[in-house]
Amino acid sequence: MNKPIFKSDELPMSEFKTLGLVKSGVLLIGSEDLQALLNGRRTDIKEFHDLQLGKSTVPRIDAKLSLFRNEEGKVELRMHPIYHQPDYPMELTDVEAEQLINGETTSIYREIKKPGEPDKVYLFEFDSETNEFIRTEPDKLVIPESINDESLTAAQKEKLRKGKEVELADGTRIRFTGVDSLPFRASKYALVASLLLDGGVSFILYKGIRALTGTKQAEKEAAYGQGYRNALEDLKKAEQEVEKKSAGVVKEKETIEETRGYTRSGRSR
Numbered sequence: 001m002n003k004p005i006f007k008s009d010e011l012p013m014s015e016f017k018t019l020g021l022v023k024s025g026v027l028l029i030g031s032e033d034l035q036a037l038l039n040g041r042r043t044d045i046k047e048f049h050d051l052q053l054g055k056s057t058v059p060r061i062d063a064k065l066s067l068f069r070n071e072e073g074k075v076e077l078r079m080h081p082i083y084h085q086p087d088y089p090m091e092l093t094d095v096e097a098e099q100l101i102n103g104e105t106t107s108i109y110r111e112i113k114k115p116g117e118p119d120k121v122y123l124f125e126f127d128s129e130t131n132e133f134i135r136t137e138p139d140k141l142v143i144p145e146s147i148n149d150e151s152l153t154a155a156q157k158e159k160l161r162k163g164k165e166v167e168l169a170d171g172t173r174i175r176f177t178g179v180d181s182l183p184f185r186a187s188k189y190a191l192v193a194s195l196l197l198d199g200g201v202s203f204i205l206y207k208g209i210r211a212l213t214g215t216k217q218a219e220k221e222a223a224y225g226q227g228y229r230n231a232l233e234d235l236k237k238a239e240q241e242v243e244k245k246s247a248g249v250v251k252e253k254e255t256i257e258e259t260r261g262y263t264r265s266g267r268s269r
Contacts, residue, residue, distance in 0.1 A: 006040065008038065010075040011067075012075055012076055015076065016029075016077065020048065020051075032208070033065075033181055035181075039183075041178065041180075042064040042066045043065045043181055044181050045063065045129050046064070047061075061079075063082070063130070064079075064130060065079060080127075080132060081130065083130060083132055087132075089135065091110055091122065096108055097126075100126035101126050103128075103213060106125065106175065106185075107123050107124060107125045107162075107163030108124045108163075109162045122135045122138075123136040123163045123176075125178055125179050126179075127179045128215065129215060134178045136176075136178035141161055141183075142197065143160055143161055144160075144195050145195060147172070147194075147231075148172060148231050149192075149226075149227040149234070150168050150227055160175065170228075171225075172186060172187055172191070173212060174187070180210055182208070183206075185209065185211065185213075186211075187212060187218055187219075188209065188228075189207065190205065190209065191205075192228060192231035202238075203238050205232065205235055
């Protein structure tokens with residue numbers, strides 16, 4: 001749902017090393033957390049020990065991580081620790097903020113109008129793990145073309161963009177979230193989505209999705225409907241096509257190198 005906005009070679013390795021997440025030049029985070037970072041999302045919450053923050057040493061801190069680009073265009077690492085008291089967004093009323101905190105609503109879609117400035121739209125959520133409000137720009141989301149082999153209507157796409165819940169024909173309920181490392185909350189543990197990225201269709205398998213409310217994962221046994229299995233088969237076929245093309249490129253390169261070697265040998269005689 002989020003288009004990659006950072007590149008792997010932009011990762012601030014020295015900052016990761018300070019957090020103890022680099023060993024022998026290798027970044028010690030899972031692939032899902034890495035993808036979340038590159039997509040401009042947050043990792044799952046992590047436990048850090050004996051961190052040197054300024055002049056102080058912190059024995060332990062639990063925090064999520066994200067990336068941001070500073071004014072000079074350099075990518076930096078941002079920590080999201082657990083706050084004692086949430087800082088209410090000034091774009092929301094106290095009542096709205098408390099509704100998010102208490103779980104009375106999962107998100108609030110808000111248009112912000114300021115004199116002399118372009119209108120902006122934000123989706124506000126509350127991260128109960130860090131006690132922090134999250135703000136997402138819905139216009140920057142890449143909405144799936146289909147989920148579990150079911151094409152989404154324009155109305156369903158708009159509901160997802162606004163943080164509202166969508167129910168598919170197989171009973172799967174799903175909504176967007178900017179709180180987790182994955183872009184969905186759902187009634188099922190795993191989903192296959194097809195997205196239009198860079199002019200082509202990409203199939204993405206999401207596993208370990210959290211339930212629609214709370215922080216627990218959705219039930220595994222509810223994941224595998226026929227639509228999910230069909231979409232998973234499409235994903236496997238797409239991966240096989242990529243592997244074939246990659247193998248073809250490698251083979252072609254090897255043939256070219258062999259031809260060049262033969263030509264050079266012929267000329268040297």
